[in-house]
Amino acid sequence: MRGAALAVAVFGLMLAGQTFAWGAGGVVKVRIGGDQRTTRVVVELDRSATGKVLGDDPGKVVLALNGVGSESMRGRGQGLVREWSAEGAGQARVKLAVSRPVTVKRRFLLPPGDGVSVYRYVMDLEATGEAVPASTAPARTTRAADRHGRRIIVVDAGHGGHDPGAQGANNHEKALTLAAARALKARLERTGRYTVVLTRSDDTYVGLERRVAIARQADADLFISLHADSVGDSSLRGASVYTLSERGAERAARRFAGENWVHDGSLGRDPVVTRILLDLTQRATTNRSAVFARVLLDQIADDTLLLNRSHRDAGFAVLLAPDVPAVLLEMGFITNPQDERALADPRRRERLVGGIADAVDAYFAEGGQYAGLTGGL
Numbered sequence: 001m002r003g004a005a006l007a008v009a010v011f012g013l014m015l016a017g018q019t020f021a022w023g024a025g026g027v028v029k030v031r032i033g034g035d036q037r038t039t040r041v042v043v044e045l046d047r048s049a050t051g052k053v054l055g056d057d058p059g060k061v062v063l064a065l066n067g068v069g070s071e072s073m074r075g076r077g078q079g080l081v082r083e084w085s086a087e088g089a090g091q092a093r094v095k096l097a098v099s100r101p102v103t104v105k106r107r108f109l110l111p112p113g114d115g116v117s118v119y120r121y122v123m124d125l126e127a128t129g130e131a132v133p134a135s136t137a138p139a140r141t142t143r144a145a146d147r148h149g150r151r152i153i154v155v156d157a158g159h160g161g162h163d164p165g166a167q168g169a170n171n172h173e174k175a176l177t178l179a180a181a182r183a184l185k186a187r188l189e190r191t192g193r194y195t196v197v198l199t200r201s202d203d204t205y206v207g208l209e210r211r212v213a214i215a216r217q218a219d220a221d222l223f224i225s226l227h228a229d230s231v232g233d234s235s236l237r238g239a240s241v242y243t244l245s246e247r248g249a250e251r252a253a254r255r256f257a258g259e260n261w262v263h264d265g266s267l268g269r270d271p272v273v274t275r276i277l278l279d280l281t282q283r284a285t286t287n288r289s290a291v292f293a294r295v296l297l298d299q300i301a302d303d304t305l306l307l308n309r310s311h312r313d314a315g316f317a318v319l320l321a322p323d324v325p326a327v328l329l330e331m332g333f334i335t336n337p338q339d340e341r342a343l344a345d346p347r348r349r350e351r352l353v354g355g356i357a358d359a360v361d362a363y364f365a366e367g368g369q370y371a372g373l374t375g376g377l
């Protein structure tokens with residue numbers, strides 16, 4: 001009973017926060033999502049703020065936000081957070097009661113944008129107190145031992161094995177994506193700045209859950225999925241990049257449930273694209289993914305014809321889970337003779353992966369600010 005009354009009270013406060021502007025300015029809402037390994041906390045603010053994590057109580061994480069206040073509010077948590085509360089007139093304090101010892105893996109402030117009108121102070125918590133599940137332990141150990149400051153890039157060759165992907169006149173999509181993934185791995189690792197993990201390195205079938213699990217286990221800094229488009233109209237050609245958006249979440253989810261949206265024109269005709277994007281939404285930080293998408297399009301535009309409006313917005317929500325910035329590159333149309341020839345030509349492929357690698361360099365060269373590697377604010 002107490003829980004029900006509390007839920008109603010919290011709901012009322014949230015409504016008030018969204019409906020009326022507070023004179024003091026402050027915390028609008030707290031959203032929490034994730035699992036027992038990693039959990040994301042998003043504090044929505046009506047203005048900018050700087051944050052600081054206080055104290056060393058292993059059962060609690062306290063975030064002090066300078067520049068904003070907060071009405072007294074509280075709610076139930078999720079994942080590693082059992083429950084949360086926020087209060088403080090001059091300096092808001094968001095207190096998180098955690099179920100296991102955690103570290104704050106990263107925190108950053110996202111300004112309004114991309115269809116969102118509030119500031120979002122984001123904090124990612126990672127469990128430290130107990131053994132992680134056996135399946136993830138080796139990868140995490142490897143990461144700590146091998147990283148040496150190198151960024152970890154997961155390159156995902158679309159399709160494989162009994163799933164050939166789209167068909168060109170002379171090629172299966174699965175072969176073109178694998179060739180490109182291998183070339184990209186070689187190109188990136190030559191720099192000495194990256195460790196590249198392939199989701200598959202031969203012609204085998206790898207399920208989507210497994211692909212995403214590989215990215216998570218590798219603790220990837222970036223996930224690049226490679227595909228080739230197909231469409232009935234063989235004159236259509238060009239590359240395009242998919243990222244995820246916070247806009248239209250429910251709409252996209254409903255459409256996905258019916259799997260109908262993939263037939264909307266030429267957008268997302270490949271059902272694998274739909275499914276992998278939906279899964280990646282749970283790990284993506286849209287802003288960072290979008291930044292990389294823009295950099296990527298800039299870099300490959302010199303050599304590769306781009307499809308009109310090539311940064312396509314897949315319209316999915318960030319579902320508040322551990323994130324790996326992710327893009328899905330449709331390298332061209334396998335159903336277009338020129339594109340297919342280019343995708344199958346090793347020299348043209350080198351140029352394309354060179355462009356992708358330049359984009360990766362440019363992305364991480366931003367002082368890590370977009371890559372979420374700068375830590376606090």
Ligand SMILES: [Zn+2]
Pocket residue numbers: 158159165166173227228270272273
């Ligand atoms: Zn595909």
